[in-house]
Amino acid sequence: MLPACPIPTEMTTDTAPIEELYTTYAQKILGLATHILHHKADAEDALVEVFIKVMKYRDDFVSLSRDATWRLLVIYTRSTCYDLLRKRHRMLARFVSIPENADTAPHEIATAEDIEKEQLDRELIRKIQAWIDRLPSPAREILLLKYFYDMPNTKIAQITGVKPSTVSTIIQRQTEKLRNTFKEEWK
Amino acid sequence: MNENERFLTYMKSAADRCIETDAQTADHIPPCPVPTKTEQKIRKMLSSGVVSHDHRYTPMVWQKTAVACLVVCAVGLCIQPVRAALVGLITNGYDDHISVTFAVEEDSVYPTHIEEHIVPTTLPEGWTMEELSVDIASGVYVLYDIEGNVMYYEQRPYGGETWYDNTDITIQEMYLSNGYTGYLFNYEDGTMILTWLGKYEYTIMGYDITLDDLRIIADSIVE
Numbered sequence: 118m119l120p121a122c123p124i125p126t127e128m129t130t131d132t133a134p135i136e137e138l139y140t141t142y143a144q145k146i147l148g149l150a151t152h153i154l155h156h157k158a159d160a161e162d163a164l165v166e167v168f169i170k171v172m173k174y175r176d177d178f179v180s181l182s183r184d185a186t187w188r189l190l191v192i193y194t195r196s197t198c199y200d201l202l203r204k205r206h207r208m209l210a211r212f213v214s215i216p217e218n219a220d221t222a223p224h225e226i227a228t229a230e231d232i233e234k235e236q237l238d239r240e241l242i243r244k245i246q247a248w249i250d251r252l253p254s255p256a257r258e259i260l261l262l263k264y265f266y267d268m269p270n271t272k273i274a275q276i277t278g279v280k281p282s283t284v285s286t287i288i289q290r291q292t293e294k295l296r297n298t299f300k301e302e303w304k
Numbered sequence: 305m306n307e308n309e310r311f312l313t314y315m316k317s318a319a320d321r322c323i324e325t326d327a328q329t330a331d332h333i334p335p336c337p338v339p340t341k342t343e344q345k346i347r348k349m350l351s352s353g354v355v356s357h358d359h360r361y362t363p364m365v366w367q368k369t370a371v372a373c374l375v376v377c378a379v380g381l382c383i384q385p386v387r388a389a390l391v392g393l394i395t396n397g398y399d400d401h402i403s404v405t406f407a408v409e410e411d412s413v414y415p416t417h418i419e420e421h422i423v424p425t426t427l428p429e430g431w432t433m434e435e436l437s438v439d440i441a442s443g444v445y446v447l448y449d450i451e452g453n454v455m456y457y458e459q460r461p462y463g464g465e466t467w468y469d470n471t472d473i474t475i476q477e478m479y480l481s482n483g484y485t486g487y488l489f490n491y492e493d494g495t496m497i498l499t500w501l502g503k504y505e506y507t508i509m510g511y512d513i514t515l516d517d518l519r520i521i522a523d524s525i526v527e
Contacts, residue, residue: 136350143346144335152333155436161342168346172353188327195326238314245318250325251463257322264312265319296311 135175139168142187146194153198166197170276192261193276199254200278241302248295255279256287263288393487395475402470404487406462406501414462418443418504422459426524428517433457447510447521455510457521462505468497481523488515503527 146167150160170193171178178186249260255277262273270288274281338346394405408414417440427433427447436444442460472492480486486500497509498518508521 132350132353136347139346139350143338143343145330145333147336147338148333149330151336157336160336161339164338164342165346165349168350172350184327187331188323191327191330192323194330242314242317242321245314246321246325249318249322253466256467260315261319261322264315265323295315 134178135168135171138171138178138186138190142190143168145187146190149191149194150198153195154201159201160198163194163197163201166201167193170197173275174272189266192258196255196258196262196277199258202254241299244299245295248298252291256291259284259287260291393475402473403465403467404499405465406505408462408501415503416461417441418459418461422504422506422525422527424457424521424524425526426520428520431455431517453510453513455508455513455518455521457525458507459504460507462501466499466505466507478519478522480519482526486522488518498522 143164147160147164150163150167151157154160154163167190171190177189181189249257252260258277259273259279262268262276263270268276270284271281273279274284277284279287394407396403421438421443423443423445424433428449430449430451431447432449433445433447436446436456438444442458445457447455447457468489469491474490476488476490478486478488478498480500482502484500484502486498489495489497489499491497494512495509496511496513496515496518497507499505499507500522504527506522506525508518510518
């Protein structure tokens with residue numbers, strides 16, 4: 118058992134918003150963790166870990182809409198679960214299901230004037246999404262945190278449980294691969 | 305918009321869609337009531353601001369891993385990949401993991417989804433197998449014996465690289481009686497991972513298991 122470690126004072130002030138997050142989302146997070154880990158006790162550990170991370174990065178949750186909060190919590194939960202799987206099974210988990218609605222119509226993106234161009238753009242985004250979805254954990258979560266949330270590598274490392282140097286390597290290598298895969302389409 | 309800006313814009317949009325899909329998928333998973341003990345523990349942590357990492361797992365394997373990591377650190381970390389020469393398998397070693405890719409013919413075609421779930425037909429004596437997660441993306445099974453030893457078996461579509469921890473690892477080829485060549489990842493702490501590519505990718509892993517047990521299972525996985 119590791120010793121308890123105090124969180125710096127600036128992180129401990131006003132715990133009400135985090136407690137509210139817990140009240141609203143704990144059961145959903147535990148449901149998701151159980152779904153990924155297939156193990157009740159492991160899922161409870163994951164829930165604890167998620168809220169440790171939430172406490173640490175509480176500022177990220179300030180002024181987020183309900184949807185945005187849930188999205189961020191989902192990525193925290195997935196990262197934490199796959200980190201637990203990696204640590205306990207010594208094998209980077211690839212137990213990721215292909216989302217059932219992966220082939221549904223794309224969401225609205227920024228409007229493009231040219232309809233034909235817009236369709237091409239949507240198609241490319243769909244292809245990139247499929248490419249990212251096929252990545253094993255933690256590469257998938259790392260790219261999402263990097264390119265959507267624009268997080269620094271050190272923070273990504275703490276959320277995903279991967280060393281910062283490995284985060285950098287993964288981002289660099291996967292970005293290069295992705296650029297090469299669609300190199301004709303960036304132009 | 306230049307090429308780099310275009311790339312970043314597209315990445316952000318694609319990442320947005322991935323996250324949205326994850327959130328929607330997670331929304332459909334039924335919530336689980338949090339057991340009272342866990343709830344008390346988290347609420348206490350949230351209100352006091354004191355974190356207690358009292359994991360249930362403090363097995364000796366982590367002590368062994370820590371020692372092994374120190375040995376590896378002492379030998380030196382490599383940032384540049386080290387390519388190992390194994391016929392049929394491309395491995396790139398990094399500072400704490402290796403990426404592994406099966407070498408396949410350029411024009412080879414592999415199923416993108418699992419069309420048929422293939423499971424071992426023979427288990428070593430005393431072992432039982434249970435399904436953990438089975439869908440079109442993968443089939444994951446847990447195998448255990450009466451002494452509490454555990455193995456995992458996974459079948460998934462061929463899909464590029466897989467990453468493994470590279471702490472004190474040796475890799476060797478192993479010819480399987482199902483006609484395929486397997487690759488055995490042998491860790492000094494007793495973890496063994498056997499993987500091979502047939503119509504799909506197959507992986508069996510376990511801790512403190514015998515090679516004979518691993519082989520019995522692998523040999524009985526016939527397409």
